Amino acid sequence: MDLALNLLGLLTPVLIIHAFAIPIAKIVGSRKLQYALALSASLFGVLSTTMVLDKVYREGPIIYLYGGWPPHFGIVYEVDSLNALIGLLTAWIMLAIVVYSYWYRHHLDDPTWYYTLLIGLETGIIGCLYTGDAFNLFVMIEVLSISAYGLVAYHRDRAEAIEAAAKYALIGAVATTFYFTAVVLLYAGYGSVNMGVLAYATRPWLLFSSPLARVPDTLKYLSLLSIALSLWVFTYKSALFPNHFWLPDAHPEAPTPVSAALSGLVVNVGVYATARFLYTIFGENSALGEYRSIVMFALFLLGVVSGFIGALMMMKQDDIKRLLAYSTISHMGIAYMGISAGFLTGNDTAVKYAVAGGVIHVVAHSIAKSMLFMASGVFIDAAGSRNLDDIKGVGRHYPLASASMILGFLSLAGFIPLIGFYSKRYIAQGYLNAGSALVPVLLIAISALSLPGYLKVVSAVLFSTGGKQTGLIKEKWIEYLLFGMTLSLIALGVVFQYTWSIYESASNALVNGYNVYLERTLENIPPDLKGFIYNELIRAYAGVKP
């Protein structure tokens, strides 16, 4: 019996069973029980993801067959070092958010629904990350989305919250519908919805052992159509320009812990899924052909644009949460700049460094941004308002929270020795390696442009007076949580040289890892069932109508 493997399989079902049980706890009438259920769910998540990460580093990608069905015939969870890393990050931050939600309980009039949706959100994120099945990804995106919509609209008395949720939900539902179409098109073209088998199917030269195996035109356009449709929902979820319009409305209007989860974790799903689709499934020399570089380059440009837009819009915000939300847009742009380096074909080192930078940026941004939202929640509570003018000087009563906030901003801006520095450094290094000096300049420009925004917050919170300062909340223990997260930022930066291998292997899993991924998939298919796959692919590439 392999504990980590079983935990991987049990993870999402057990989480959702917790979510099912929470309303029963309401009817039994115990608030403590609800909280205990939420906490136990998130602790289970932490335990499982940690064990899974450990196993992945020792043994390479692991695969869990739901129901014992081999990949392609059933649903599998396939975890390599990339999604293990982001999954671990998600579980830990979610634990912090659940703890923080306990502190936030004065604002939650009926916590049953809140905790149910929060656990649903965690299930959705982890499911999106771990799944090895394109259609299961659709289902998990919907689990994530519906929880997110519900949580954004949670403060029902605020008209803005409802409006933001309505806009978010309407367009989000359209986007996921298109993703469904994309999966159906993939199935029509390749006869499979399993990511590993798709990764195999889109590379005809693996199958026919000839690099020049011709891809039928219909299949190529079909792949392009399906990647275009699916990228819409991924960029929508991670708020890449021009799909960013909902984020500055939705994230600030959510309850603060949820803002932290949305800004810190949900956006990662889009980045991860984009990477999975553009590297593992449609990698270099795949059926997407020359269009892959074009798509990647377009993503790069959009990343640059949203980096600038976020940074610029940040400067003129008065609302602290809104400012942080724009910062999220900017940083997602940077992450996309790293991830989309795949258009530098033929220069693997450059791509590897840039993608590693993107991955590190996801990690750094998640921790820092969720911590910043939580800290802003502390200040907002003390001042009773989200406006920066009202928050003036509040930070002096919360030294640890203020220190955390400053360090978080420094990490976001990319100061050494915090982890945020290394992410930008590796993105820059990757592009420098490919001979492009422009990208480092752009990165520095984005960071520089975002500095005024950060300074605005820091000066308002710490270095000015005259805020409202109404109800100072006595429960200061929450500051330790914030400071703990900050320490992790510092620690990750300080020990960076020793942890580089983690990020490197995550980056490798994307750039060169498709063969490991699909080999692990194929070796789990019993020999007597392999014929089903080969026959299908031979037919697909012969252009014969099934």
Add this chain to the structure above:
Amino acid sequence: MYAETIVYLIMAVVSLLSVVAVYLAIVERDLIKAVIYSALQSGFYAVLYYLLMAPDIVLVYLPVAVGLIPGVLIVLISKTERWEKE
């Protein structure tokens, strides 16, 4: 041979009729009527699913698209407003 042509013909006719229903549902400004048109479209899709040999989907789709969604939409309209402004 002619039997399959008749079946395909019914499929084609039903889907063309669904285009009419969809068009009317979108342009109609009386929202109650729009809901009724969308229910009609759902009925046509159900027939289409049936002819495409998907009885399971018909059984799922009919309650959802003819029963529940028009119901909740009519509740929504009765609680909000009936006319879409120009």
Add this chain to the structure above:
Amino acid sequence: MAKPLNSMVVAVLAFSVYIVFSGSVSTYDLLTGVIVATTTGVLFSSITLQNPWKTLSPRRWYYTLRYAARYFTIDETKAHLDVIKRILHPKAPVNPAIVKVPFGVESDYAKTAIACSITNTPGTVVVEIDEVEKVFYVHWIDAKTLDPVKAREEISLVFEKYSKKIFD
């Protein structure tokens, strides 16, 4: 006593529908059918029926069958042919009015049976029922008369006779 009997009657109804719908009498069907029927019977004992004793009378069942035989052959055919004639007639002659049709039955079931019989014959549709005055308002495609008593003779006397015997 009434309530368990109610449940029994409803359960028998549900069970027979279940078996007929499943179209087989295997052990599995019988077993699940009994469970479903029992649950349904308990749930609907006080909703579906008020007086279960009526269902046990063979006389009522005999009249039901006789009524059904008559209704589907004679009444329906007459009414259908009449309306079809009007539809296919070049001028489409109609003479419509909403007339009052009084009725003399008491129970809900009897009223409903009459109303459904009226509605199910083309040419007459019950638009409204006034339970205080005991009148149906019927939209009649060929209003031969506006007088309630005569209208009753024309439209519903047969139905009323039978439904009184069956349900009252």
Add this chain to the structure above:
Amino acid sequence: MRRITELAVIISLILGVSVLLVLAASILIPGVEVRQLAFFYLYTTINPWFQNYTVNSPEAVTAIVWDYRGLDTLFETSVFYLALIAGLALARGLFSETLQGSFNEKTSGLSTIVKTVTRVTAPMIIAVGASIGLHGHLTPGGGFQGGATIAVIPLVFIVVYSAFFLIARGVTSNKMLVLRSIGLLGIGFISIATFLIGLAIGRFAYVFQNMPKPGAIVGLPADINGALISGTLWFFNLFEMIAVAAGFTIAFIILLLAGRGGSGGR
């Protein structure tokens, strides 16, 4: 008139475009054969000569929904559940299920005729729905379909009588929520049941496992005394039926009672 012209343009466009497309019939036109994956599902859904990989259910769609791709369906159900929870969260404090003023069964709702017809047909419809649900592993249908057919009864009762008619008979949103949670917990535990059995007897078993597989020999029986139940499929269908029927009822009760009393928020 404008509408008619627009419609005519659209329909003629479709007819014309189809003529063009017929010359370039591509991947998107159904062919004579199915894909290999579909062939696998059809071949193994019930196959006594392929015991390593079979579901023992003649209904391929239900087999895919609850066994081959059971995880999808668990989370699909959770999406529905979470949407209801989000709806309850939005409507919290906005609705109350206590009667305000007098509620008269005679004057509320539609006419007696409709009421009586609904009363009579209700048990029949429930029997039909239960038959659809409980034969889900044999004939088209299944938990969701059966539950949705059963759910028409509370919905029609709400509309024909009144929402308070149900509440007066004890069908409140809280009770339905409990029922729904019970159904969902049933689904959740059935999904890990084989795993737990394996844990108890010290054998490896997968989550969502139904029939024994090579390397994981734990499984539920395919039939009891000759009556095919297809292992977990029957239980999934049963619990899903309960959960869906309760879920639809909750949705309608909250939506109809929203804005009708309650503390008004916060």
Add this chain to the structure above:
Amino acid sequence: MIWEIVLFVSILYLINIVLLTIIVFKGPTIGDQVLAIDGITYGSIVLLILFSVYFKEPILTVVAIPLALWVYALDIYVSKYLERGDLGA
């Protein structure tokens, strides 16, 4: 002979459906539209069952009952909306 009659009658039902759809399109009131939708549904119930006879697939018959049920529900929704403007009362 049975199969020819079944196919021929199904064409008649298709004509019924097409004609009634045009009635739904023409209206003019909601009532007319709902009536026509009722007619379409009853027509398609028979059409579907006829086809399940023609295809020799008895299990396809099961779809007819939900069709009848839910169109009744639609009738009731609309009539209650017209009568009271509020479905819950």
Add this chain to the structure above:
Amino acid sequence: MLDLFILIIRYISLALITLGGFASVVAAIGFYRFKNFYLRLHPLTINTIWGCVFPLTGISLLTIILEELGAYKWFMAGASFITALIVLMLAPAGSHAIARGVHKSRTARVKPCIADLLDKDLCG
């Protein structure tokens, strides 16, 4: 004897089905001949009884004698019969409900009209 019985059932059921087909077309024509909501209720009844209930009963009879359908033919007969029964009960309730709703909300006028004893204003 049995053969004769089967033959009779066969012709009865086919007659019912054919009757249904023609009745449904006539009903659809009726919708065109009658322009008023209340008049249209009557073709709908034709569509329901002769156009739906009768052919369903016919199909139910037909499937009993049809050996090609295999083991599930009883299922089909039962399902069609139950469908006919449910349509027979629900359809009049539905058309009554919609007629009453339209009349109460005064959406449509009774036209042509000799008299409207329920609401004089709606006449004509």
Add this chain to the structure above:
Amino acid sequence: MDAEFINTYLLLVTLTSLLANAIISIYGLFFKPHYTKKVIALTILSDTMNTFAIYLGYRTWVNGVNPRPPVLTSTPTEKSISEFTARAVDPLPQALVLTAVVIGLAVTLFLVFLGYILYTHYKTLDMREIKKLKG
């Protein structure tokens, strides 16, 4: 005009109608101002996509024999199974669509709740008038 051509043509009419439905509903989603209308358009769009998926799983008739639903109605023998696999349509899109229909229902249900709350705040559901947020 041979029968093959007519059959393909009729199948393509179906496909193109679905395409048209998708286009019309996307138009309604983005250009119609009313919230309820947007929700209606969304349901139509997702239904259309579902139908498209089912359509892809269909298989055409062979020698005048119709395809059958993916449900085995006879006792499983080797002969009946091979006949079944030769005639039954693709069950996978149906299973996927079953999932997608329920998900679409869930989203619509939530959107309706949201619309009601939105109306209590703004007293209108015209999205042109609902713009407190800058976006």
